[in-house]
Amino acid sequence: MKQVSLLTAVAATALLLYSCGSTPQQADTEKPATDNSMATTAPAAEAPAAASDDKGKGKFTSVTLTDPLDQAMITSGKSTYEVKCAACHKLSAEKLVGPGWKGVTERRKPEWIMNFITNTDEMIDKDPAAQAMLEECMVRMPNQHLTDDEARHLLEYMRDNDGKK
Amino acid sequence: MLGLAVATTAAMQSCKMKTAATAVQGDAATKTYVAPGKYDEIYNFVSGGFNGQVSVYGLPSGRLLKVIPVFAVNPENGYGYSEETKAMLNTTNGLIPWDDQHHLDLSQTNGEQDGRWLFANANNTPRVARIDLTTFKTMEVLQIPNSAGNHSSPFITENTEYVVAGTRFSVPLGSEDVPISSFKDNFHSTASFISVDKNTGKMDIAFQIVLPGMNLDLSHAGKGPSHDWFFFSSYNTEQAYTLLEVNASQKDKDYIVAVNWKKAEEYAKAGKGKKVPASYAHNTYDEHTQSATSEIKNEVLLLDPKDCPDMIYMIPCPKSPHGCDIDPSGEYIVGSGKLAALIPVFSFSKMTGAIAGKQFEGDFKGIPIIKYEAALHGEVQKPGLGPLHTEFDGKGNAYTSMFLSSEVVKWSLKDLKVLDRVPTYYSVGHLMIPGGDTKKPGGKYLVAYNKITKDRFLPTGPELAQSAQLYDISGDKMQLLLDFPTFGEPHYAQACQASLIKDKQVKFYDINKNGHEYVTMGEKKANVVRKGNRVDIYMTAIRSHLVPDNIEGVFVGDEVYFHVTNLEQDWDIPHGFAIKNNPNAELLIMPGETVTLKFTPDKQGIYPFYCTDFCSALHQEMSGYLRVSPKGSNVPLKFGTGETVTSVAAK
Numbered sequence: 001m002k003q004v005s006l007l008t009a010v011a012a013t014a015l016l017l018y019s020c021g022s023t024p025q026q027a028d029t030e031k032p033a034t035d036n037s038m039a040t041t042a043p044a045a046e047a048p049a050a051a052s053d054d055k056g057k058g059k060f061t062s063v064t065l066t067d068p069l070d071q072a073m074i075t076s077g078k079s080t081y082e083v084k085c086a087a088c089h090k091l092s093a094e095k096l097v098g099p100g101w102k103g104v105t106e107r108r109k110p111e112w113i114m115n116f117i118t119n120t121d122e123m124i125d126k127d128p129a130a131q132a133m134l135e136e137c138m139v140r141m142p143n144q145h146l147t148d149d150e151a152r153h154l155l156e157y158m159r160d161n162d163g164k165k
Numbered sequence: 166m167l168g169l170a171v172a173t174t175a176a177m178q179s180c181k182m183k184t185a186a187t188a189v190q191g192d193a194a195t196k197t198y199v200a201p202g203k204y205d206e207i208y209n210f211v212s213g214g215f216n217g218q219v220s221v222y223g224l225p226s227g228r229l230l231k232v233i234p235v236f237a238v239n240p241e242n243g244y245g246y247s248e249e250t251k252a253m254l255n256t257t258n259g260l261i262p263w264d265d266q267h268h269l270d271l272s273q274t275n276g277e278q279d280g281r282w283l284f285a286n287a288n289n290t291p292r293v294a295r296i297d298l299t300t301f302k303t304m305e306v307l308q309i310p311n312s313a314g315n316h317s318s319p320f321i322t323e324n325t326e327y328v329v330a331g332t333r334f335s336v337p338l339g340s341e342d343v344p345i346s347s348f349k350d351n352f353h354s355t356a357s358f359i360s361v362d363k364n365t366g367k368m369d370i371a372f373q374i375v376l377p378g379m380n381l382d383l384s385h386a387g388k389g390p391s392h393d394w395f396f397f398s399s400y401n402t403e404q405a406y407t408l409l410e411v412n413a414s415q416k417d418k419d420y421i422v423a424v425n426w427k428k429a430e431e432y433a434k435a436g437k438g439k440k441v442p443a444s445y446a447h448n449t450y451d452e453h454t455q456s457a458t459s460e461i462k463n464e465v466l467l468l469d470p471k472d473c474p475d476m477i478y479m480i481p482c483p484k485s486p487h488g489c490d491i492d493p494s495g496e497y498i499v500g501s502g503k504l505a506a507l508i509p510v511f512s513f514s515k516m517t518g519a520i521a522g523k524q525f526e527g528d529f530k531g532i533p534i535i536k537y538e539a540a541l542h543g544e545v546q547k548p549g550l551g552p553l554h555t556e557f558d559g560k561g562n563a564y565t566s567m568f569l570s571s572e573v574v575k576w577s578l579k580d581l582k583v584l585d586r587v588p589t590y591y592s593v594g595h596l597m598i599p600g601g602d603t604k605k606p607g608g609k610y611l612v613a614y615n616k617i618t619k620d621r622f623l624p625t626g627p628e629l630a631q632s633a634q635l636y637d638i639s640g641d642k643m644q645l646l647l648d649f650p651t652f653g654e655p656h657y658a659q660a661c662q663a664s665l666i667k668d669k670q671v672k673f674y675d676i677n678k679n680g681h682e683y684v685t686m687g688e689k690k691a692n693v694v695r696k697g698n699r700v701d702i703y704m705t706a707i708r709s710h711l712v713p714d715n716i717e718g719v720f721v722g723d724e725v726y727f728h729v730t731n732l733e734q735d736w737d738i739p740h741g742f743a744i745k746n747n748p749n750a751e752l753l754i755m756p757g758e759t760v761t762l763k764f765t766p767d768k769q770g771i772y773p774f775y776c777t778d779f780c781s782a783l784h785q786e787m788s789g790y791l792r793v794s795p796k797g798s799n800v801p802l803k804f805g806t807g808e809t810v811t812s813v814a815a816k
Binding site: 082083084086087088096097138139140142143144145 | 677690709733735
């Protein structure tokens, strides 16, 4: 009987906690924002149109493009590519683990690219285009923790790869 | 003593159910329930005893969070097996894959926990380790020469100036071949003071104090007014070397050894010590090269009390004292005579007064013995049977574990009156209050680490997990909240508020700062290099493939080194690495890290290797083949990933 009443107590506590949302003794150990990177995500949306005006989700709302391309940024972007990206992305259009990069700057807005690089998990969870790519590739793109500058340099490298001048 | 313990346990069992039922009150569940996704309040670091590791639990839930390999090899993550970590377990007798890990101490600043490092002792082959609390990794292991049975360790001074190591099994200094029966003449105990660099934590043996042959048992540093002192309990001052159970229990009193370490430090600086040859290993792990190195040191500084007056005094303490615990104010020294029916409490101010007034009653091998009454604050009368260890709640109360009578007894430091007692299940050894050995204890919880488990959990054959029990000590009466099983055999433990540690955790290693000699910076750099019969494989891992994943041109008898670099840069994405028939272990490689597994194939064949840590939906695909050909055969070195007969033909 003791066992049963103890169990009931736990269950009751659980209910109580659930309805209150939080418990006073936990106040100083609240978790930071939940990491959803491996949790179940919403169903993927329809496959996106080939070209999109979408800027994605993240801090980049407006990226100023260079004209002509910045050679120093390209060099820096290339070295980041080789360490952190090349394992999954080819420079051609051929898919390896992720899609090949040829043409990516035509398919996506610069803001979308930089948001996807720096805000990977939220993008995969919420952005319809990113979700569609997940259905295709079946591997979540890892967040490789690029700095904002590294992401921008990578974008320059992608533009160079797409033959922009 | 063992017989007594068994008898006590048997006696407890017959009436236990009633006691247990009344001991747990209705609200215990609410006090220990941590909802899914919520964090515990406290990190509890628990010594692993004979498993040589340190376990980390959350309190109040009792959930196991991690097992940190320290003195024992850990095939699960490659500690002690990988090329990078073998050196951590090196000693003057080569790699020793195991030890007996008893006590822990969290680093302190001004007598309060600072959440930087955790120190751990090894009993069997005397060593002290330092664990970094941003990575929960063992960073340093220092061997202690001129010692055996390193039990009264690794307790620290108030500002982590020193970690101590004290000899339980006296031995001859150096490596003299002497008869065991010459114990009194040739055997010594030593108290080693290991300095700790306040910025890096690096340890170094500053000096060793040579003491008469006896068994140093436990120790704690003074604090506040007693800051300059360290106190060690001792037993076997009878100097027995056989049947200690009887022969070391002859005298009414052994001693608390009071060491003025400030004075010892001055003597060491003033050149009063003697440098002697002594061989010991100092192993350090370098975060930049991600590799450990082992340095064999050749000299140690000995301080002889004869040359260093006013450095050491003996305080008589009844019946083979075990615990030696200092209250938060630094004034009271509690000795727990494990065979005594009382607990003596000494006063630091009375002790210094007695020294000034020369209230001595002779000497022990030249060390002055202070008169018992002259240093005594008072005795706790009839506390229970078999007092072992005492911790404090910062509210003027002390809590002592009673091994024989299986209980925790709460008593008042001021008037030494017993205030409350609560049963443990069964035969409690150490007990721990978070911060209970510091200036600022947390007065909310107490954990008892029990030596005997019997019927507390579902039975698992003859060998059972050890039981720990959590008590609420915030009120006048102690309240049992929770039982939880532990691994190995816990002895002392430490605990601190989670907030001290949780926000400074390293989540992954920055690949751009990876200074490993064999790092592969990107797949383009993946390579296989042969030098004689040594083959170095520069391999990368990222979800979900290894580069190279096809390797040929390796022969029977080659020494093959897989240097695997995890290219991931995100939290909680380790990759594993294992290869068939390798008589070694596997590797777990954290994001941004490079780790090396050695394989010396002794048979021809195709050897699959694969990622052992489920990493993605295509984890099952993360694998490859090593072809091992007969020695002397004509197979060219060839490696790659993604090349097939058709793809090569297409080029």
